[in-house]
Amino acid sequence: MASSIPATQKAVIIEKTGGLEVLQHKTDVPVPAVVDGQILVKNDYTGVNFIDTYFRTGLYPASHLPYILGREAEGTVVKTGGGNLYGLKEGDRVLWISEGAYAEYTAVDASNAIKIPEGVAPKIAAASAIQGLTALTLVREAHRVEKGDWVLVHAAAGGTGLWLVQLLNAIGANTIGTVSTPEKAELALKAGATHIVNYSHEDVKQKVLELTGGKGVIAVFDGVGKSTFDVSLEVVARKGTLVSFGNASGPVPPFSIARLSAKNVRLLRPSLLSYIATRDEFEYYVNELFGFITGGKIDVRIHGVYPLSEVARAHADLEGRKTTGKLLLDPSK
Known part of the structure; x- marks a missing residue:
């Protein structure tokens, strides 16, 4: 299989941070070599996440430039170290x-990869990884939700929002979801939200x-x-937990920590990667996630599969809140 691997590939890189204009779709990017402990994966589907836009804009600093965006994919192992x-x-x-x-193609540390069970159809793993694992670790570790909790x-109809609503429904929680349109309200209710607040015309608090x-x-x-x-912060209960895990509208400005004392509120800003940092943690949560899916x-x-060459449209749709569910890229196109 390794003999059929080309020398170059299609990829999207950024050489500087900024808007959609910094996304460069190239067809002559070298295919990476693998070293010990790595596998080379021919990617079938790549997930698009808000974190990708954060690296593109510079909100999160890339480790180096030029930089290939993207944090998750499913595909086939074509070479091993x-x-x-x-x-x-x-x-x-x-x-x-x-x-x-x-x-x-991506050279990946084998510790960050796992075999997909037979019962998981194509596209589903790439559409589930970061958003599904984020939601799962949030309700298990950031605040362990119990049956009957409010x-x-x-953004209950968004990518991670829909995952949270479904997992919370499986747990038996009373979930209030905020949305911006009647269509998104219907989607969140179908996913298991108990109540919906349309913030475009209702007062959330x-x-x-x-x-x-x-x-x-x-x-x-x-x-x-x-x-x-x-x-x-206003609607969290006494001794409750505010889990701030994203920046879709921009980062939270600095604030006085004393604001938490009125109700003894816990505030977390968790990162998925810090919950799945060890191989044991990674396997545990991925296998639990696959169990929810196959069960x-x-x-x-x-939401849709975009050609890799149309990555700017995918980012624009995601940032413009024009989507419900997961955006995927097809790296071959």
Whole structure:
């Protein structure tokens, strides 16, 4: 299989940070070599995430420039290095989380890859990895949600939002989801939200306090950031947890930590990679995620598959909140 690997490939790189204009689709990028402990994966589908836009704009600093964006993909192992490969071999269909996914081929540390079970259809693994694992670790570790808990999920019809709503429904929580349109409200309700607040014409604080009898919610999962942080803090219950895990509207500005003391609120800014930093953690949560999928408890919604050459359109659609569910790239196009 290794003999059929080309010398160059299609990939999207950035040489500087900025807007959509910095995205460069190239056809002559060298295919990376593998070293000990690595596998070379021919990527079939690559996930698009808000974190990709953060690296593109410079909100998160890239480790080097030029830089190939993308943090997750599914594909086939076409070459292996030596050393510990965690049982992976050529021909295996794998899911991986690392760097350099906006490309036809990626050299990945085997510790960051795992074989995809037979029962998981094409596209589903790439559409599930970062968003699904983010949602799963949030409800298991950032704030362990129990049956009957009242929880608020911002952007409940978005990529991670839909995952959170479905997982919370499986747990048996009372989930209030915020959305911006009737279509998104219907989607979130179908996914398992107990109540919906359409923030385009409803007051989120008033509605949440009304639904919870004035107590507020024990946990807020806020991937929006700047525009929702204040209301999240206002509606979290005494001894509750505000989990701020994204910056879709921009980063949360500096604030006085003393604001947390009025209700003894816990505030977290977690990172998925810090929850799956060890091989044991990675395997545990990926296998639990695959279990939800193969058990039929999760509907993995895919918004669309974009050619890699149209990556700018994918970023524009994601940033413009024109999507519900997961955006994927086809690296071969």
